[in-house]
Amino acid sequence: MKKILFSLVLLLSALFTSQFVAAAADLEINTPAISAIKNSMQARHGQLAAYYASGAIGLTNDGLIAVRDANAVPLKDRGGLNSAVAAENADRNKLYKEIATANGHPEWQAEIQSTFAGRWIDKAQAGWWVQGAGGWVKK
């Protein structure tokens, strides 16, 4: 009887340790595809940073960005604003998909996207606009 109890404890602890290892393991984010997308987004950020600050665009609660108030941008740049937002969102969607596939779980894409959504908003600078439950909020 004692033996059985002992082995059960052993089994449990083994499960715990393996679970712990899995939980602590990092997600793979160093693939060339992810790097390429990251570089593309990094290059675009120079342009987007001014738009975030002026409130022309904001961070949405689904991990993307959107035009919030195009009036904050001179007329001649509004077409560029739209295409920058479209390109950024295409990259972001691709990024979430790539992270999911790079880790062998394409079905994680939606959860990765919602994880990012929270982190983008948390890390947004003061003065940027983010989408809350009730609409746009200035951080």
Added chain:
Amino acid sequence: MKNWMIGVTLACVLPACVTINIYFPAAAAEKAADKIIDDVWQLKNGGDKPNVNAVEPASTPAK
């Protein structure tokens, strides 16, 4: 962290312990997100690169 611990304990107390659920690694995903966001928004300079072992063949003279 606590949530999955309870989850695992429950799963093992119940007889249906055999099922293996690949759960979403929320903590790791947050860490990955932070790393990528820091890079894209250039919030931090540099990060420590994981240390990997390099190949170490050695030549030994045979007779």
Added chain:
Amino acid sequence: MRVLFHIVISAFCVSLYSISAYAVSEIAIKVQHFEHPQGNAQNVALHLNLSKPTLTLSANVVLKQKSEKDWIQLNLGCEIPENAQFGAFNCADSSLKNSRINLPFSLEINQLFSHGVPDVKATLQLKNANFSDEAGLHAAEKLSGNVAIALKQTGQVWEWKTALDWQSGEVFWQPFYLANGGHTLVANGSFEGETFTVNTANLNIKNVGELKADGQIRLTDFKLINLNANLPDLDLSTAYPLLFKPFLEKTAFNNTEIEGKAALSLQIVNTALKSFELHLKNVDLADKNQKFALYKLNADLPWSFDNPKNVSLSYESGELLNLPLGKTKLQAEVNRYSLTSPSILLPILDGALSLSDISAARIGGQWYWHLSAKLEPISMVDFSAQLNLPKMQGKASAEIPLVTYSGGTLTTDGSVVLHVFNGTATVTQLTMQTPLGIAPKLNADIALRNLDLGELTRTFSFGAIEGKLDGDIDDLELQNWKLVQFDAMVQSSPGKYPKKISQRAVENISALGGGGAAAAVQRSFLRFFEQFNYGKMGLSCRLRNDICQMGGIESTPHGYIIVKGSGIPAITVMGYNQTVGWSELLARIKRVTDGNSKAIVK
């Protein structure tokens, strides 16, 4: 129609000043609040001055449409010439204002009625007008221009005529942006009920070209019912950013430099595109990210919903992912949403890609196509030079019975054979995803047979090795043209041939593992030998997550054998580390081949 006319007048006041026995010189009317199903009005103030030689009327009113949020202030200052016919007046100092709109204008009405029916002739002049909708997607700044309008009622039909002269100012009308004035529009037509008809419209966009159009618009949803449009001479360098780029954001053509001329005509019948014809004349187009380019492109691209059409396209030269494309002429038949062509020949370098039995279809906004391909031998010397690879001898050729493209993925059924290093590299199971996108992906299996190690090591300046190599690289995956995954095993080919390895090569192999081993050779008596015989060599690597699981031709209790010596003196190179960081290994190989020197020992 039930007319609901609900007027709330909270204060109504008519003041008659200077009342004398013979004349009223001024009339002022004030209404504080006025409600109507279409909208509301507030603070209405009308002021009519009758004393001057010409009558003057000033009106100030705050208006709001029911659907709008903001009130808007309308100010009119008009003169009514005494001797003029009824309905002719001139409102020179007028404006329309709210937080987002500032439209100073002058309105000259020459006529309102003739023979008792409405027959309006008027000119509206905008002076430095600014407006914007709430989202900022339809806006203008410093807009100045003239609009002449003529409107006449005949029975149920209103006939209209307009001439618009946009003199200066910028306009953003999602997704279009016009930076400057100089554009004109002359048009006429009629409207009746819900249909707005344009009989002729002549739009001249400065520096871009001229558009002639006629058609019908449904006023309830502003949908084009019928349209005949003709743009006979478009300058693409100015037309691309203005007219085409906004629609190409999600395609590979969203970052292109383009020059040349185009002519476009199209017909819409019953709200559906019926036909179009696009001609390109001497067009040069180049992707700014250098993914592709085509020069001296001429094309004749007709399309019709009802009849199959022949399209043709030719270019003098081009580039695709750094590979030069030679002069090409191709023809195909387009049948509604599908395209077929018996054969297309694309010269590439000194060879050509010959495509046959081509069939493509657009279904649900996605392209699907299949064809069979044959690559006529192209020289590896040119090929490697174009792709900035070390100069390789040999020829590449391929025969792929079936190439399919669906949902952004290119799949091949067949093999690409590269005759390189006096042996062959056979690529099978080749698939590609978004080759022109930001993170292209390539998967393949590669079989290497009888590669000449002598030539191989000379090409990559890795110390001379004589012998032959076989290898199998399975489940290969490239992302953004970088290796991320494979199961590879390369080893000496079977058979009898000279097998020699130079001391230099041994040092370089050893240097990959760090400095210690190389130094060991240097210290020992082996340094006196230029080269050694070997029996067999081989290396395997299973690459996953930037980690290479390594093996050799044989396993030993603590490691694996990379080079097995034979004869005297025999040298055996052993590997001990089973897991190796791939990036670090690549960096070391690069150091060895680049400098053709010893690795830096830390």
